[in-house]
Amino acid sequence: MTMRAFSVQETHGKLHALRREINEVRAELARSQTQLHSVIVRINALEKELEQDQAVCDVHTKASPRSPATPVRMLGDSDWSGVPMSPRSASLRVRRVQERILHMKEQQILIKKRISRKESELSMLLSRLETIESIPQQVAALLPRQDSLATAVGPRALENQQLESELRFLSRQRRAKLMTPAARARLKKERQVLLLEEFDDQLPYRRDIERMLELRKSRSSQDPLDALTERLERLQRSQFISLPPSAAAPSRRGSCINNSTEFAGLRRASLSRPFTR
Incomplete structure (x- = not known):
């Protein structure tokens, strides 16, 4: 895969993921705006209802306490339609409506905050989308110049690389030939x-x-006898074949040498015998 195809494929993948995320944010933003609109409508209706209930409470407060509780205005609610209200029930209803209005206003504030957060996120995603969409044009503008440079420099660079490898091989070979035995050692x-x-x-x-x-x-080593002597001396120094005096036993075939005199005799015998591999 060329650089152009790889960059285009990678950019398409990023664009697809980013557009999907933008669509999700837009859907959440639309839902939040719908919720905000319904909350505002509900708050307006509750405020009108509160005004009506407050008017009923005011009339009952101004009336004589001995006069019967006569309804001044029938409420528009289906539950209260045609039913006279007492001062106590009117005040309770006013308090309940005020609490509902307060709760709806809190919801309105939260929805507005969520909408502002989603709008900022959407603007950031749109800016990223614009940046990624401009990448193919930038790559397309840079690739022809790079391709022309590669076609111009490619064969010469390959030839130089081959010449350098041959030169390194010849220099190593020449150094090996010119090296003396002492230098090799x-x-x-x-x-x-x-x-x-x-x-x-x-x-x-x-x-x-x-x-x-x-x-x-x-x-x-050039002298096998010297090599055997050095090996025997090294074995004697490391005490691999020496045993304590208590383990003295007649030396047989396959048994260990248990005495320094026997070892010295073996050494003299081996030195006097011609070496064979």
Whole structure:
């Protein structure tokens, strides 16, 4: 997939997700505005009802306390239609209507806050949509220049890369040919030191590597007799084959050497015998 196709596909995916989010925010905003309109209508109706009930209360308050409770105005509600109101019931109804109006006004404030928040979110999403929609034009304006540069520089860059790789190979080969045996040995020793330093924190591995290097050194030695002598001396120093005096037993085939004199005799015998692999 080219850069142009990838950028166009990625931009289309982002645009689809962003448009879906914008539609959801718009739907929530429309619902909130509908709720706000219904709350405002309900508040206006309750305020008119409160005015009527307050008028009834005022008339009953101004009337003589001994006079009978005669209705001054019948309420418009279906529950109260044609029913005379007493001062107590009128005052209770006024208080109830006032509480409902207060509750509806609180709902109106919350809905207005939600609408303002959704409007700001919608404006931010629209600005992002505009920015993303302008990306393909910017990419289309930049890609022809990049393609022309690639066509102009591509073959030459590939040729330079091939020449550099060949030059590195020839220089390595020339250094290997010009290197003396002493230089090769020094380089090998430096590599061994680097290998040991790499495993310096892991002592078991370091010991294994030291043994492996010593074994290589003994195998690559020019004199096999010297290599065998060094190996026997190293075994004697490490006491891998020495046993305590209490475990003295006649040496047989396959048994360990349990005495330093026997070990010395074995060493003299091995030194006098010709070495065969």
